[in-house]
Amino acid sequence: MTETAVTDGSDDQTDRPTLDVGFIPAECPGTGAVGATRTSELLIQKLSHHHDLTVYVASQAEADPERLPARDRVEYVLHDGLGKLPHPLLTKLDAMREEVDALGTHDMVHTYSPGFIPILADLDVPTLSTLNSYLPACPKGDFRYYDGEKCTGHGTAKCINCIAHADVDRRKGVENSLRSVYSSLGKVNYVDDAMTAIHDVDAFQALSPHIKDDYANMGVDRERITVVPHFYDDEFYHPEWDRPLDEGDGFTLLHVGRLQENKGQESLVRAMPRLLSNHGDLTLRVAGSGGYEEGLHKLARQLGVDHAIDWLGYVDHDDVPPLYEDADAFVYPGLLDEPFGRVLLEALGTYTPVLASDVGSTDYIVGDAGVRFEADDPAALADGFDALVADYERHRAAIPEQLERFAPDTVESAFLDLYAEVAETRTPATAGR
Template identity: 55%
Template sequence: MNERLDVGFIPAECPGAAGTGAVRTSTLLIERLSKHHDLTVYVSSQMDASSATLPAEDRVNYVIHDNLPKLPHPLTNKIDTLEGEIDALERHELIHSYSSAFIPVLAELDTPTLSTLNSYLPVCPKGDMMYDGERKCSGPGRLKCASCISTTALKRRQGVDAELRSGYVSLGQIEFVFDSIDRAWEIDAYHALSPHLAKDFGAIGFPDNRIEVIPHFYDETFATITDEGESEREPTPEDDEPITLLYVGALQDIKGVHVLIRGLSRILSRGYDIELQVAGSGPYEQQLHELAQDLDLDEAIRWLGYVDHDRLAAVYENADVFVYPGLLDEPFGRVLLEALSSHTPILAADVGSTDYIVGPAGEQFMSGEPEALADAFERLIDDYTAHYDAIPEHIERFAPETVERAFSERYHDVASMAD
């Protein structure tokens, strides 16, 4: 298992740049996996790579196609650009795409292929698997998807410009979805971030016997737990200070922050002294501010705005409880690992695989229900020490070394398919 492989690695966007959790995870994976394998990283992105700090340049080569045009369609341009590297990709022992967007490219290769399923994009043009923006979708259909895209845009009301751009991109991805499903069996192996993601893709026609679950690993930037399983944090909230709740993420309706604000109102009505800190920005921000004003919560909420990654660790350390109020089945939810690694108990909506990630380190509540959120908050506070003490053992399943080893084993298994 110690043999180094020659791996072609296709990240989500440009590693080392500011961006989504997938970009951050790609960066961390390159740093980790380059210790064991020789990587050539193929970047196909609309981003400007000159603004990124490329990770792990020792035994890592970069083939960069950046500043790609967004028209006629951003995804099509990325796929077309990567297809221009087919001959180079064929020369590796293994190709691993950490983006779900390149299944049609991988399907062209004779080289063993591994595709990460870290979004719903291959089976949903909007990427969220939410039919009309309200409920879990059972699978795509061309007319069904077109109708869903327009209906969702009308319901979200997150600004005409934003919705027009989103609708244009989503409509252009309908044929990509059906191409990905048609070619799903031409990929040798899949990596899913979570159990529910593996189940959902299997139900839509992907080869479930080729899908292995390997979760994210926690970012050591946020770690406050020592090798002895101890933390410098206090195990209970200070009696003379407000209990600090923290939300980190985009301010979009599907993130459920409006549910959190309504839940906060109910928690305060039960006599708790609470401060909610909201770290993030987005198209739903104005509506959330108006909701807070309508509920007379201005004094109970601190709007932190967008917080740079380098400053986030301190934000987590100052929180007593992390709240994840999402309304949809996110592929994973890296913020949950950030909370766990900072030794912060979690209050999470029962969506996706939050039970798998949170485990005994927190409490869950019915998604979309402010009253259920308030009830779960009381359960968490009543048993706070038990949740706090459960974190060090539970988080070991997401330790970098554990996930790194699982990936290396998966690489060798897939590469051996060429024999």
């Protein structure tokens, strides 16, 4: 490990160590443009400006060398095209265990998926895990007991009963339910292992204060958890799209997301009769597909609101930003306490005020740049929309200040500070090299 001056993206320079980092992304970079995969790609690009990275990939997807996100100071070790049996997660863990000796040669190892926490526990170098899901504590990954109230903690019998009950109640069809049951049951033993191993990880990055609190309540040392959020994607940063609301053109409300039960789109559709009664010129545009698509279309027809909904289906990542440009507001009706919500940053980056359910990290992300409502309550959603429209310009004016905490330079600097701190937690394997 050598000492050098590195920049945090501003004009000021701070002495931080240049590290040899083993980085384990959530998925194979370049194979997806949403969620943790996209964030991993952006983070690799940012961190490679300051540190030497070896990116260890374990994925069922096939890597495309031409789409890997960075080349300078980055080396890739690929375990791609993995089989799905006996279980996709277990197959990934087996592949990464083959790299334990190599991982132990770095100054520190960072996994951007808590799914690899059991690997970190076997290393003698400083370790960092991003907490961007509830996977280590919940086989279903949603931390909802019987698909309802927040879970208080795992247990083998408890988890098995929850999986069976939740999948009966999801009404997803037999094939989807069986697939979900298989996936969740295959993670029960993993959760036991992960919640034991989690105490041997040196440090954690939580995406929000909300998920920090959740993991601290599960017994993880609060002092070892640092909040460093996502940063907004430059592809979705368009301050020039800040324009006054033209009420003569009608109001366009946008939703982007996979159509599934826990995303809350049913409440959104059920709110449409009330929304249209108060705002007859409203159009709801829905970008996304999924297992609930047919059911949502049927519900919209039954409620007589299908004429006011523009079902866009799946939209390629590169074609999503213009959807925000054409929208007056973005709606997020999710039911889960998700660790973050990148779509909320996409909306704010395009200067689109947000209407969001009161779950997870929405308050932390949205702040005064939107209105929150009680989740799974169509009437509350409609009331929230009325409040957003009534004070529309104030919420839009709050966007620049709210965005600043998620600016790439701000978050990049926080990551560099965290890396420097984590690297000092143990004697690195390469110290003095």
